[in-house]
Amino acid sequence: MSTEPYRRDEASPLVSVVVPVYNIETLVEACVQSILGQSYAHLEIILVDDGSTDRSGSICEAIAQTDDRVRVLTKVNGGLSDARNHGIRHAVGALITCVDGDDMVARDYVAALMRPLIETDADLSSIGFLRVLEGYVDARTDTPDATYEFWPREVALERLFLQDGLTTSAWGKMYRSNAFDGIEYPVGSIHEDLPVTYKLVSRARAVAVINSVGYFYVQRRGSITGRADYGRRVEAVRFAEEAVEFCRLEEPTLVGAAKARAMMECAYIISQVPRLADLRDLDPVVPGTIRSYRGDVLRYRRTPKAQKLTALISFAGIGAVWSLMRVRSIASAARTTMRSTR
Incomplete structure (x- = not known):
C-alpha cells in the first residue's frame, strides 16, 4: 500500500478501487463495468478473487485482458475482510475506495468522492446509497454538480455513531491511502466495518458527505426478507x-x-x-x-x-x-x- 499522503495540489491522483469477489458470477461483470465507465479515468481496479469456485475468477481475468487498469489478485478463500485487506495492501493509488463485487456505482461515483478531498482538508468522503433489487440497477446516473457538507472530525464521529447521514460501511467512501496504516478489517467477521470505520473517522481532520446517491447496494432476489444467523x-x-x-x-x-x-x-x-x-x-x-x-x-x-x-x-x-x-x-x-x- 502506498504510504505517500495525497497532495492537495495533485489534480489527477491515481485512485485505487478495491473489489472483493467471491462466487458472484452473475453480478461481477456489471459491477466492474460500472467502475470502468467512470467519468474519472485515472484508476487502478483491483479485483480480489477470494478463492471463487464458480466462474467469477475467469470473468475477472477476461475483463483484465480488455483494460490495463484492471489487476486480478487471486488468493485462498479467507472471507470478505481478508480479501479487502489484501486489496488495500496491494493498492498503489493516493486515494482508495472500496466497492463490493455484487454492487454497482454511478458514473460519477469516483469524481464526486474525490472532489472534496482535492478542495478541502477532509481526509475521508462518503456518498449516499440506495438498496435496489438485483436486475433493476441503472448505474448511468451522473452527479457532476453534487454538493457536499464538510464535517469536523467530532461532528462526523457523533453522526456516525447516531447513524445520522454517515454509515459504517466500508463501501461508498474514499480514503487517503495512509489512513489504513496499522488498521485492517477483522478477518472472519460478518461485521467487519463496524470496528474499523470509526477508527478511520477518528484519524481524519474532517469528513465530507456528498449530498447525492452514487452507490447501489444490490439486494439479491429472495434475500430481502431473509434472516441472517443472529447468533x-x-x-x-x-x-x-x-x-x-x-x-x-x-x-x-x-x-x-x-x-x-x-x-x-x-x-x-x-x-x-x-x-x-x-x-x-x-x-x-x-x-x-x-x-x-x-x-x-x-x-x-x-x-x-x-x-x-x-x-x-x-x-x-x-x-x-x-x-x-x-x-x-x-x-x-x-x-x-x-x-x-x-
Whole structure:
C-alpha cells in the first residue's frame, strides 16, 4: 500500500478501487463495468478473487485482458475482510475506495468522492446509497454538480455513531491511502466495518458527505426478507462496546452517541430473530446491553427520535422491540422494492 499522503495540489491522483469477489458470477461483470465507465479515468481496479469456485475468477481475468487498469489478485478463500485487506495492501493509488463485487456505482461515483478531498482538508468522503433489487440497477446516473457538507472530525464521529447521514460501511467512501496504516478489517467477521470505520473517522481532520446517491447496494432476489444467523451477529455488540470504551478514553462527550449505536446494534439483532418465541434463545448480552444503555440514550440530547423510541419501547420488553424493528424492516424492504420497480 502506498504510504505517500495525497497532495492537495495533485489534480489527477491515481485512485485505487478495491473489489472483493467471491462466487458472484452473475453480478461481477456489471459491477466492474460500472467502475470502468467512470467519468474519472485515472484508476487502478483491483479485483480480489477470494478463492471463487464458480466462474467469477475467469470473468475477472477476461475483463483484465480488455483494460490495463484492471489487476486480478487471486488468493485462498479467507472471507470478505481478508480479501479487502489484501486489496488495500496491494493498492498503489493516493486515494482508495472500496466497492463490493455484487454492487454497482454511478458514473460519477469516483469524481464526486474525490472532489472534496482535492478542495478541502477532509481526509475521508462518503456518498449516499440506495438498496435496489438485483436486475433493476441503472448505474448511468451522473452527479457532476453534487454538493457536499464538510464535517469536523467530532461532528462526523457523533453522526456516525447516531447513524445520522454517515454509515459504517466500508463501501461508498474514499480514503487517503495512509489512513489504513496499522488498521485492517477483522478477518472472519460478518461485521467487519463496524470496528474499523470509526477508527478511520477518528484519524481524519474532517469528513465530507456528498449530498447525492452514487452507490447501489444490490439486494439479491429472495434475500430481502431473509434472516441472517443472529447468533453470529452478537459479535457486533462486542465491537460496539469497544467503540463506547474508545469514546470514554478519547472522546468523552460522545459516549452517549456510542451507547446509542450499541443499543441499536442489539435492536437490529433482535429484529433478525425469525419468531417471537425464539427470543428466549437470544444471547442475554443483547437485552442486557439495551437495559444498561437505554437511559443514557434517552438523555443524550442529539439522539434521533427513532432511536429514542426504540429505547422507550424497550421498557415494555424485548418482544416490543422485536415488533417495532420488524415493522421497520418490512417498511425498508418495501422501499427497496418500490425504488427498483419505478
